Amino acid sequence: MKIGISGASGQLGKSVLSHLTRRGGNHQLVGVSRSPQTVAAPAEGRFGDFDRIDSLVQAYAGLDRLLVIPSAELAPGVRSAQLRAAIDAASQAGVPHVFLMSVAGTHEASVPSLGEAFWVGEQALIRSALQWTILRMNYYAQSMADEIKMSLGGGVLAGLGDERVAYVSRDDIAAAAAGALLGDGHSGAIYNLTGPASITGAERASIVSEIVGKPVSYVTITVDQLRAGLSQAGLPAPVLDAMTDIKTSFVEGKFDIVTGDVARLSGLRSKSLREILAAALA
Numbered sequence: 001m002k003i004g005i006s007g008a009s010g011q012l013g014k015s016v017l018s019h020l021t022r023r024g025g026n027h028q029l030v031g032v033s034r035s036p037q038t039v040a041a042p043a044e045g046r047f048g049d050f051d052r053i054d055s056l057v058q059a060y061a062g063l064d065r066l067l068v069i070p071s072a073e074l075a076p077g078v079r080s081a082q083l084r085a086a087i088d089a090a091s092q093a094g095v096p097h098v099f100l101m102s103v104a105g106t107h108e109a110s111v112p113s114l115g116e117a118f119w120v121g122e123q124a125l126i127r128s129a130l131q132w133t134i135l136r137m138n139y140y141a142q143s144m145a146d147e148i149k150m151s152l153g154g155g156v157l158a159g160l161g162d163e164r165v166a167y168v169s170r171d172d173i174a175a176a177a178a179g180a181l182l183g184d185g186h187s188g189a190i191y192n193l194t195g196p197a198s199i200t201g202a203e204r205a206s207i208v209s210e211i212v213g214k215p216v217s218y219v220t221i222t223v224d225q226l227r228a229g230l231s232q233a234g235l236p237a238p239v240l241d242a243m244t245d246i247k248t249s250f251v252e253g254k255f256d257i258v259t260g261d262v263a264r265l266s267g268l269r270s271k272s273l274r275e276i277l278a279a280a281l282a
């Protein structure tokens with residue numbers, strides 16, 4: 001079987017390829033991105049640009065299964081156009097089974113919501129792929145670790161209210177994606193790749209406090225205060241908008257879902273936020 005990963009040079013794509021390689025089997029692996037030279041052997045690197053559908057049709061030729069990992073592009077409307085192009089290209093190339101990496105809580109949404117791209121991508125996939133599987137990832141525990149490192153000095157972690165998030169390790173998402181790509185019986189399934197528990201802001205602060213051995217509290221701030229703080233830290237407007245969108249979805253419950261899908265697909269236990277933070281903050 002020939003398995004392709006589009007978005008192969010990114011952190012998640014590299015990790016999926018690494019899990020596929022480790023699991024062995026008589027499969028050929030293809031990594032697609034605009035920098036195919038970064039794809040590690042034994043996978044074959046192919047050039048494919050989400051903004052140039054012709055390049056994707058060529059890159060996806062001969063694949064039996066394809067995982068589309070969206071780019072990290074934040075400009076409104078760009079990622080949905082890219083996902084539509086990737087899914088169209090997979091149809092034109094005759095790929096029998098397409099897997100899409102999407103996001104927890106995806107539902108009908110329009111620009112400028114970050115969720116628009118995933119809604120458009122999922123709908124395009126369901127409409128046009130011969131066989132499809134959707135993998136909805138929860139929020140990366142590693143992204144939260146990076147955020148905590150930036151605010152740890154003040155002993156205060158902030159959020160927009162009563163947030164609940166089932167933080168998941170990026171590597172566990174990759175292991176689950178590899179399991180799904182290699183397995184059978186996943187056509188028409190929507191999986192939720194989550195950590196083992198939904199964590200509140202106060203619980204998150206308490207975990208961090210135990211790890212670093214000093215008091216850390218959780219405070220609720222307003223959207224204006226969040227944006228002012230991020231702006232003061234020198235972050236550009238698109239990042240401010242994305243962070244506001246993400247933090248709002250934390251309190252809306254979009255990421256408040258816990259499943260056993262990581263273990264079901266990967267055969268591995270899903271790591272906790274505490275484990276990821278202990279390693280990251282050590």
Ligand SMILES: NC(=O)c1ccc[n+]([C@@H]2O[C@H](COP(=O)([O-])OP(=O)(O)OC[C@H]3O[C@@H](n4cnc5c(N)ncnc54)[C@H](OP(=O)(O)O)[C@@H]3O)[C@@H](O)[C@H]2O)c1
Pocket residue numbers: 007008009010011012013032033034035036048049050051069070071072073103137138139140141143
């Ligand atoms: N759930 C979460 O908590 C969370 C957190 C962070 C990120 N994410 C999302 O997860 C996805 C993967 O994240 P990541 O950490 O792997 O991102 P990353 O390291 O930034 O990788 C992005 C990948 O997209 C590819 N790419 C970008 N523009 C492209 C284009 N025009 N055509 C083809 N490929 C393109 C890049 O390859 P080339 O540049 O080589 O083309 C790279 O392989 C992204 O959608 C990101 O937004 C989710």
